[in-house]
Amino acid sequence: MTTEFDAALEGFIRRRLGDVDGLRVEGEARVTGGQSRENWPFDLFWEEGGKSHHRRLFLRRDPVGSVLETDRRVEFEVLRRLHDQPVRAPEVVWLDADGSELGRPALVMTRYDGHNDHFIVEGGISQFDEDTRAGIASQMVDLMIEIHALDWRAAGLNDVLAVPADPAEAAIDEWAAVIERQSLEPQPVLAEIEQWLRRNRPDPGEVAVVHGDVKPGNVLFDGDQVQVLLDWETVHLGDPAEDVGWVTNPIRRREHLIPGRWEVEDLVSAYEDRTGRTVHRAALRFWQVLANYKLAAIAMTGVRSFCDGRTQRVWSGTGALGKVLLAQTEEELT
Amino acid sequence: MRPTLSEQIEGARVVLVELVAPEVSDPYSQEQVTYAAAALENAAARWPHILPDLVADIRALEELLDIEPAALDEAVPGVPELAAAEEYHRDLRARLTDEIMSGSGSSPAVRAYLYDSIERLK
Numbered sequence: 001m002t003t004e005f006d007a008a009l010e011g012f013i014r015r016r017l018g019d020v021d022g023l024r025v026e027g028e029a030r031v032t033g034g035q036s037r038e039n040w041p042f043d044l045f046w047e048e049g050g051k052s053h054h055r056r057l058f059l060r061r062d063p064v065g066s067v068l069e070t071d072r073r074v075e076f077e078v079l080r081r082l083h084d085q086p087v088r089a090p091e092v093v094w095l096d097a098d099g100s101e102l103g104r105p106a107l108v109m110t111r112y113d114g115h116n117d118h119f120i121v122e123g124g125i126s127q128f129d130e131d132t133r134a135g136i137a138s139q140m141v142d143l144m145i146e147i148h149a150l151d152w153r154a155a156g157l158n159d160v161l162a163v164p165a166d167p168a169e170a171a172i173d174e175w176a177a178v179i180e181r182q183s184l185e186p187q188p189v190l191a192e193i194e195q196w197l198r199r200n201r202p203d204p205g206e207v208a209v210v211h212g213d214v215k216p217g218n219v220l221f222d223g224d225q226v227q228v229l230l231d232w233e234t235v236h237l238g239d240p241a242e243d244v245g246w247v248t249n250p251i252r253r254r255e256h257l258i259p260g261r262w263e264v265e266d267l268v269s270a271y272e273d274r275t276g277r278t279v280h281r282a283a284l285r286f287w288q289v290l291a292n293y294k295l296a297a298i299a300m301t302g303v304r305s306f307c308d309g310r311t312q313r314v315w316s317g318t319g320a321l322g323k324v325l326l327a328q329t330e331e332e333l334t
Numbered sequence: 335m336r337p338t339l340s341e342q343i344e345g346a347r348v349v350l351v352e353l354v355a356p357e358v359s360d361p362y363s364q365e366q367v368t369y370a371a372a373a374l375e376n377a378a379a380r381w382p383h384i385l386p387d388l389v390a391d392i393r394a395l396e397e398l399l400d401i402e403p404a405a406l407d408e409a410v411p412g413v414p415e416l417a418a419a420e421e422y423h424r425d426l427r428a429r430l431t432d433e434i435m436s437g438s439g440s441s442p443a444v445r446a447y448l449y450d451s452i453e454r455l456k
Contacts, residue, residue: 186427189448191434199439312366314373319456326448329440 005103009059012101013044016094022047028059037233038063041111057093061106064310068298069178070233072105073097077160078235079109085155087146088228114220114227121216121262122254130261132224137262139226140216141270144247147229148208148240148275157209157237167239168201171290178297182304189322193293196329202239202283210238214247215255241279244271245287251295251324282333289328296321340378347374380456387454388419394454395426398447399433 010025017023028042040059045052062072072095079092091110099105117124121137128136152158164170176194179187212234220227247256248264257263268279299318305311337345350371358364396403434444 185424186431188427188431188434188444189452191431192440192444192448195434195437196440314366314370316369316373316376319452322452323449326445326452330445
């Protein structure tokens with residue numbers, strides 16, 4: 001049975017491929033795995049110039065209610081500019097920026113082989129031995145370094161992304177605004193954390209491309225090899241230490257660290273050795289707190305979506321994150 | 335009265351987990367059923383404590399903000415009604431939030447309240 005979405009997708013593709021024969025869209029079905037976007041893999045077949053064509057594609061569409069409000073046009077334009085850059089980013093194909101064709105804003109990208117395993121470093125689905133898992137954890141650092149090494153001016157990313165004069169201040173302002181906009185009730189814990197962040201922000205330094213959500217759950221693996229980093233919706237220009245803080249944030253331990261084998265210090269030292277950068281530990285603490293402040297803002301967005309009836313995900317309490325944030329900010333940074 | 339509200343919520347959760355979830359094959363729907371079951375579990379455990387914990391939090395806020403404890407009775411006469419208590423509580427939390435945002439540093443008393451309130455209001 002052809003659904004309204006099937007018809008919309010076919011029309012969207014026809015307008016881009018032009019007058020081709022035998023256009024066929026197969027296998028589109030919403031898959032789980034992303035809380036911020038709907039993910040729809042599909043296969044596209046058509047005849048053109050006497051040849052049969054087949055493309056494996058992946059559609060990411062804004063849901064009715066998300067945990068994160070980001071702009072598909074920005075993600076598309078960044079990925080388009082990164083296509084010829086030395087970074088393992090997906091190739092984007094088409095965009096429906098305003099959702100006028102597919103119901104809600106969406107982008108289509110090439111679909112890659114590989115498997116996704118959120119907790120691959122801890123064991124996850126793959127259950128590799130410890131040496132292999134340590135190798136994967138190390139590759140995740142290389143992936144982050146690859147992003148931070150990008151020449152964003154040469155790639156023209158400053159045409160799409162704001163260049164912050166003070167990355168830490170810009171990050172606090174951005175997420176405080178999200179909390180202000182999305183919260184349904186007063187948030188004294190987050191107010192306390194915002195004040196701590198403002199008092200303890202590091203001085204501005206180098207500006208680099210920051211992915212904003214480096215994690216195995218956003219990677220496709222071929223066996224134990226990192227293939228491609230998906231989900232660039234929080235990409236921005238900022239302090240590269242922000243990504244290091246994100247991956248060493250205590251509540252993400254299971255995703256990035258191996259107890260006794262690959263701890264925070266191992267990860268940060270590997271990053272420093274391979275880049276020649278110094279990650280000041282006070283700045284790292286700041287970015288770890290910012291990481292959870294950002295997660296709190298994301299949770300506020302999810303709670304509002306739920307309470308407004310815009311998402312099917314039922315949210316329970318978000319207090320655990322508040323406790324972590326308070327514990328992280330017991331002391332001022334020196 | 336039996337079944338209590340907790341028992342009814344728990345019964346609904348069991349139906350969801352034992353009857354509905356095994357029949358759901360779509361991964362997206364499975365995920366939503368899991369979240370819904372977790373929310374029911376939380377609701378069944380929490381609801382009997384909501385009003386007393388809310389009142390305890392209101393008292394803690396009044397102390398922190400130096401407000402006469404009688405204020406709750408003025409705002410919500412007699413046995414506190416949940417919606418009215420929630421509204422008064424929201425007002426107090428807004429006041430505390432404003433104080434934090436206008437303050438120059440962290441206060442141990444505020445921090446102690448924030449820790450306790452997370453436990454009370456989870």
